[in-house]
Amino acid sequence: LxxxxxxxxxxxxxxxxxxxxxxxxxxxxxxxxxxxxxxxxxxxxxxxxxxxxxxxxxxxxxxxxxxxxxxxxxxxxxxxxxxxxxxxxxxxxxxxxxxxxxxxxxxxxxxxxxxxxxxxxxxxxxxxxxxxxxxxxxxxxxxxxxxxxxxxxxxxxxxxxxxxxxxxxxxxxxxxxxxxxxxxxxxxxxxxxxxxxxxxxxxxxxxxxxxxxxxxxxxxxxxxxxxxxxxxxxDRDWLDNVFFPTNKKRLKEAQNVLVDGLADVGIPVLKSLGGLYVWADFRKFLRSQTFEAELELWQKLLDKKLLISPGKAFECYEPGWFRLVFSDSVDKIYLCIQRLEQTLHSFVAEPVTNNTASTADALCNPEKDSSGKPSNPPGEGVSQLKNVLIY
Amino acid sequence: LxxxxxxxxxxxxxxxxxxxxxxxxxxxxxxxxxxxxxxxxxxxxxxxxxxxxxxxxxxxxxxxxxxxxxxxxxxxxxxxxxxxxxxxxxxxxxxxxxxxxxxxxxxxxxxxxxxxxxxxxxxxxxxxxxxxxxxxxxxxxxxxxxxxxxxxxxxxxxxxxxxxxxxxxxxxxxxxxxxxxxxxxxxxxxxxxxxxxxxxxxxxxxxxxxxxxxxxxxxxxxxxxxxxxxxxxxDRDWLDNVFFPTNKKRLKEAQNVLVDGLADVGIPVLKSLGGLYVWADFRKFLRSQTFEAELELWQKLLDKKLLISPGKAFECYEPGWFRLVFSDSVDKIYLCIQRLEQTLHSFVAEPVTNNTASTADALCNPEKDSSGKPSNPPGEGVSQLKNVLIY
CATH class of the missing domain: 3.40.640.10 (Type I PLP-dependent aspartate aminotransferase-like (Major domain))
Structure with a gap:
């Protein structure tokens, strides 16, 4: 241009x-x-x-x-x-x-x-x-x-x-x-x-x-x-030899940084092959397995200037899933992970006012799950989203 | 730009x-x-x-x-x-x-x-x-x-x-x-x-x-x-001192060329104070005072690559009025006048097939009218469009 x-x-x-x-x-x-x-x-x-x-x-x-x-x-x-x-x-x-x-x-x-x-x-x-x-x-x-x-x-x-x-x-x-x-x-x-x-x-x-x-x-x-x-x-020469390779390389790098960072915070994501986002499982951080709790978490993250998209916006039938876009600079993604960790930590540490089920220990003891299935939230049975590959 | x-x-x-x-x-x-x-x-x-x-x-x-x-x-x-x-x-x-x-x-x-x-x-x-x-x-x-x-x-x-x-x-x-x-x-x-x-x-x-x-x-x-x-x-300096004065001067010149040219062909136009067009009275060239005749004339002009807008398109209730846009180069407007004259001349000279009222002499003897009212078409009473100033 x-x-x-x-x-x-x-x-x-x-x-x-x-x-x-x-x-x-x-x-x-x-x-x-x-x-x-x-x-x-x-x-x-x-x-x-x-x-x-x-x-x-x-x-x-x-x-x-x-x-x-x-x-x-x-x-x-x-x-x-x-x-x-x-x-x-x-x-x-x-x-x-x-x-x-x-x-x-x-x-x-x-x-x-x-x-x-x-x-x-x-x-x-x-x-x-x-x-x-x-x-x-x-x-x-x-x-x-x-x-x-x-x-x-x-x-x-x-x-x-x-x-x-x-x-x-x-x-x-x-x-x-x-x-x-x-x-x-x-x-x-x-x-x-x-x-x-x-x-x-x-x-x-x-x-x-x-x-x-x-x-x-x-x-x-x-x-x-x-x-x-x-x-x-x-300009095919530029598209094929400069734009697309550079763009894909950067996006892949950004995706890796986000997926690894989320894993460190204890958030599994679906194996994604295309698009500019990952679909991540925040269920263990919900105060209850409801869309109200999903909205509460979303608002808490938004207050800390973390804008991610709740599953409800996509008519997902299971609460606790969020879409995170990674098509941004790696610096911003690191910042996102850092804020996410802090926010989730303080969120689960907060006293629960309207809910009986406490998830205060969720962040401190994230479930390790290497079976290839999404980890299940505390107090919840198996996920309704079957057969999904996760990182 | x-x-x-x-x-x-x-x-x-x-x-x-x-x-x-x-x-x-x-x-x-x-x-x-x-x-x-x-x-x-x-x-x-x-x-x-x-x-x-x-x-x-x-x-x-x-x-x-x-x-x-x-x-x-x-x-x-x-x-x-x-x-x-x-x-x-x-x-x-x-x-x-x-x-x-x-x-x-x-x-x-x-x-x-x-x-x-x-x-x-x-x-x-x-x-x-x-x-x-x-x-x-x-x-x-x-x-x-x-x-x-x-x-x-x-x-x-x-x-x-x-x-x-x-x-x-x-x-x-x-x-x-x-x-x-x-x-x-x-x-x-x-x-x-x-x-x-x-x-x-x-x-x-x-x-x-x-x-x-x-x-x-x-x-x-x-x-x-x-x-x-x-x-x-x-860029107010450029707008006020270059763009608007030049644009208005050119548009006014183009308007004058069109209005004078139309007058020579015997077509009066309404006195226009704004816009990029004039509203012109072609009634005397219609084979009958109907919208079918207006459409026929419009098609004839279009065949000669003269694209002007018939009154019917504006829901005008009297047939025979056309809008002519003048926001173009003066050369093209001269060409338009030339084609218009030729087309109207051959149109009125054509034998009338489906219509009893001949207007074949209209172009040869355009009514001269200096009274400030639109001239009336042959075989038609006064115009229904009252109180309009014409050039």
């Missing part, structure tokens, strides 16, 4: 342009996604709509796919912010994780709720899991069977570690229902540019795209921004 | 920021509007929300002010695009021109339609009129009487010619209903930067602003764009 030729802007870029996104930007995005998502054949720039962020893409798709004024989709969302954001647009889309797909769908069906779409976030947010190719295909077939649209949110597509194989929906040779499969990606996560407000929708469904393009006038991106990002995507 | 210091961007600008707009940008906008709209006291940056264009501001206000899923407002819009754009967002806001305010309101009232807001575009689009201070106050009092919100769209605020006195709603000492008076402005027109996608809402109504700020996440502006525009607004 600091190269001198980045600063030359044609006057046309300051005028109204195609609300779908400028042709040249869509061409660059198509080439970029073809290569980085490993599409079997070149993606078509005409199937791309550029908008100002994935929130805008979600809001527009919800308007296009749902009947106006009706909450068609059950609120079952696993990404912080989605719930509030989509509720604000008056329509809420249901996210069914693979293992709850069928049961959730049947539940909604019997409740008379018309489910229209399945949102899959891959890599998963907040778990950091990656959908294996086979599971991804099963999800797509499930959706096809029930005539559901699939909204594939792959915004963390290139934030994947440890040489993990990531299967983008764009890389599949044959989709069960291509007309109902929609892909989205943006610059916020993989390029660390959430402030630039650019995301894209890729859909082969002509009718949906036509409707989305009509609404895109409310969510358009500045011409100069589209131009600068086109140049950015075009 | 080409100054070297414009290119230095702090990393924070690339991260998520306040969805209301960055604090520093809102401060610059507040100072700018205080001075250029001649506010009696400094505007408060906290009352400003930054969004990606006035369309987004309108869409958000319609969502906030109206009940979901209901067309609360009658479609009575006078700006091209508004109709489509707001219809697309499922809610349509009514614009009442001053002279139709009371009758329209009563009409809607008796039809059981709940009108919530009055949109005033000042300078007017497409007429180019400016609301005198007294009329503006009467409109505000009318709205107050009926408990209507007023949405003041002053996007052409600084595109005013001939030393005309323009009264911004922000300049009024005492508003009849400040909690229901909302102002909007943007960079698209006065700075000729429609492609930068930045507009602002100024409202003192805390509840409305709170709701708008929630929705602003779908319409946010890139941090780097807000930063560059802040610097732009801060």
């Amino acid at each position: 600091t190269r001198p030729d980045m600063n030359y802007l044609e006057p046309d870029l300051f005028q109204y342009s195609d609300t779908q996104g400028t042709r040249s930007f869509r061409e660059e995005i198509a080439k970029f996604l073809t290569d980085y998502a490993r599409a079997p054949k070149a993606l078509n720039p005409e199937h791309i709509t550029v908008m100002n962020g994935c929130c805008a893409v979600f809001a527009t798709l919800s308007t296009v796919l749902c009947d106006p004024g009706v909450n068609n989709f059950q609120k079952l969302l696993f990404t912080e912010g989605f719930t509030n954001i989509l509720a604000a647009s008056l329509l809420v889309i249901g996210l069914c994780l693979s293992f709850v797909c069928v049961s959730s769908y049947q539940l909604f069906f019997f409740q008379g709720i018309r489910v229209r779409a399945l949102i899959l976030i891959n890599p998963h947010n907040p778990l950091g899991d990656i959908y294996p190719a086979q599971l991804l295909k099963e999800c797509l077939e499930f959706a096809h069977r029930y005539e559901l649209h699939v909204i594939m949110d792959e915004i963390y597509m290139l934030s994947v570690y440890d040489d993990t194989t990531f299967t983008s929906v764009l890389s599949l040779d044959c989709l069960p229902d291509p007309e109902r499969t929609h892909f989205m990606w943006g610059f916020s996560k993989d390029f660390g540019m959430s402030g630039i407000r650019v995301a894209v929708l890729y859909t082969r469904n002509h009718d949906i795209q036509k409707a989305v393009n009509q609404l895109a006038v409310f969510h358009s991106c500045p011409g100069p921004v589209q131009h600068v990002l086109s140049q950015f995507l075009r | 080409t100054r070297p210091d414009m290119n230095y961007l702090e990393p924070d600008l690339f991260q998520y920021s306040d969805t209301q707009g960055t604090r520093s940008f809102r401060e610059e906008i507040a100072k700018f509007l205080t001075d250029y709209a001649r506010a009696p006291k400094a505007l408060n940056p906290e009352h400003i929300t930054v969004m990606n264009g006035c369309c987004a501001v309108f869409a958000t206000l319609s969502t906030v002010l109206c009940d979901p899923g209901v067309n609360n407002f009658q479609k009575l819009l006078f700006t091209e695009g508004f109709t489509n754009i707001l219809a697309a967002s499922l809610l349509v806001i009514g614009l009442c021109l001053s002279f139709v305010c009371v009758s329209s309101y009563q009409l809607f009232f008796f039809q059981g339609i709940r009108v919530r807001a009055l949109i005033l575009i000042n300078p007017h689009n497409p007429l180019g009129d400016i609301y005198p201070a007294q009329l503006l106050k009467e409109c505000l009092e009318f709205a107050h009487r009926y408990e209507l919100h007023v949405i003041m769209d002053e996007i052409y605020m600084l595109s005013v010619y001939d030393d005309t006195t323009f009264t911004s709603v922000l300049s009024l000492d005492c508003l009849p209903d400040p909690e229901r008076t909302h102002f909007m402005w943007g960079f698209s027109k006065d700075f000729g930067m429609s492609g930068i996608r930045v507009a602002v809402l100024y409202t003192r109504n805390h509840d409305i602003q709170k709701a708008v700020n929630q929705l602003a996440v779908f319409h946010s502006c890139p941090g780097p764009v807000q930063h560059v525009l802040s610097q732009f607004l801060r």
